[in-house]
Amino acid sequence: MYQYTEFDRQFVHQRAAQFRDQLERNLAGTLGDDEFRPLRLQNGWYIQRYAPMLRISVPYGELASRQLRVLARIAREYDRPDAALLKTAQTTQDGLGNPRAPKLRCGYGHFSTRQNVQFNWIPLVKSADVMELLASVDMHGIQTSGNCVRNIASDALAGIAVDEIADPRPFCEIVRQWSTLHPEFAFLPRKFKISINGAREDRAAIAWYDVGLQLVRAADGALGFSVRVGGGMGRTPTISPVVREFLPWNQILNYLEAVIRVYNRYGRRDNAWKARIKILVKAEGQRYIDQVEQEYRQIIEHDGAAHTITQTEFDRVSACFAPPALSTPRKHPHDKVGDILRATAQSDVEFARWLQRNVHPHKNPDLRAVTLSFKRLGFAPGDASADQLDAAADLAERFSAGEARVTHEQNLLLPWVRCDQLPDLWRAARALGLAKPNIGLLTDMISCPGGDFCSLANARSIPIAHAIAERYQDLDELHDLGEIDLHISGCINSCGHHHSGHIGILGVDKDGREWYQVSLGGADGSSLSGPAQPGKIVGPSFSAAEIPDVVEALLDSYRELRQPGETFIATLRRLGAEPFKQAANGARHVADALAA
């Protein structure tokens, strides 16, 4: 993991102090709400449906045990609405209908699709205390919201993946530092998100980002980036074009400066829906690319290429990401470990499934990466209680060199698990309810917090996720259905990445009631999904009650139509969407449709 220097540490403390001053001026009435809004947003503080939401930055998803414990403490001590607020909120939510919807919960952290952690109930008056607490463990909310460069996302298997070209994390960290409080780029036309992938497989959805960077090797072995600009979800789902096939690694900051400066000057500011860089890139096409190249040349030739990454800096940051030394020597030779695992798996189908779904190959053949599943019945996808956060910190300490990672799919990954400790980890995780062997399967769905918390949402996501999860609890059935990406967003802002789901569900608002559009065939860019693309809508929207039946109809069709070993998405690609559309539309509740 990156190790904070004394400078880094002081910097986040100064940031916390600056935020306290801003908060106090706001509470005293000398800093107006409109003027305070972008300041608090750039520290991660939204004002949501019932309470503020805090988004804490977890750079490229990496968390240390001590940081998880502070997140646990925040959940326990600060994610607490007063009783009256919770009661009002619950009454309002009950008024939305759907009596089967789970009750609102507090005391939880939430893992987001961009590898951050969110809280939903912290009172704003306590926000400065929380920022100070975070700073005490090298954490902050800098630029997790607002129209600025956001937290950098990456592959949860960065640095350990067997298909890695180069470790993206040093670059993530160097870009993070460069973008932190960048004076020129704090008021861009709109938010700006960067994702960096270092492996052959794209596990960082780079084509969906404002900037997507893929580490590549040139023919002569030189390391660099293929640069994509102008992807994004929202109302205009867009796959970014590659604007540069090869950029030497040490030029990435200079090049980003050019990309963002051109955007800052020419991006649209008259309409928030058209303000993302994807709109500029679409409208200008090659002209945008030419402008960026020209600006880049000026930065290099005229301005002196000040942000060329030095070898010394690259080495300094890279050293932080050296693999940890194993805590104890290996007790068994490699083949013996394999025998033990096989025997355990043969005698216990649940362990076998866990090995298959939740345990991932590792660069170091003695190690594995293990996903703790935060997709289980009774909890919103990606929610972790205070006790679970503490327990995850303990597991990371016992089994993974004190490190865990938030994944794009809203789980936690333990990156440094010794093979011989897999059975012990499995038993410990199972006792905590975090060993559900569903990673990559239907119930490992992505979902935003939706209309239970978010003021932007048109409809609730959590009750939909809950209803689908409830229907698909049978592990035999889940494993038979195989790998499938189900993504749920409560509104077109697409925090639940519905555009990239094999099955995407989008909350829409019609006549004050909750409705849901279903789309098929979206792809994040992974090997399973194929090249990134948005899904296609199957037809008019469905009621909340219809959605589980629609999902079931889609999956039943898949089982009828699939060839042996074929995944849902492969069957859909082979046959086209038509038979699935028919199945989905056939699942409409006729009585509901007439009533509506």
Place this chain on the structure above:
Amino acid sequence: MKAEHTMKLMTANHPASANADSQPDAGQVLALANDVDPCDLALDGVTRIELNFPKFTDGRAFSQAFLLRRRLGYAGELRATGDVLIDQLLQMKRSGFDSAVLRADQNPDFAQRQLQRYPAFYQGDAGSSAPRFTASPSSEVQA
């Protein structure tokens, strides 16, 4: 070390003080809208350029300021006008502004404090082009 964190501040509701330092005959003043490309301008004889923030959340003038200072080598006064709030002064300073006319409701007593919050930053800026990572190891310790 960095350029000192000070800026000449004026308040919009005290036009006298705002004008006190303005000697229109001493040189040419250019007031630019924020969609003007500064690279198109003739800057000979210009002693003050005013860049406008129509809304404080519209960040185009930050890029204009950077280009004027770093790309065009403009060394005269660079003044922020319009929706100028004390909480953006630090950014303005770092982007190359050296004076600002605060919005009428802003309290200048709180302003200088905002300029002194951080001893240093990660990235280079209009005043000091080098990023922190090229700084000498000795300054790392002091920070």
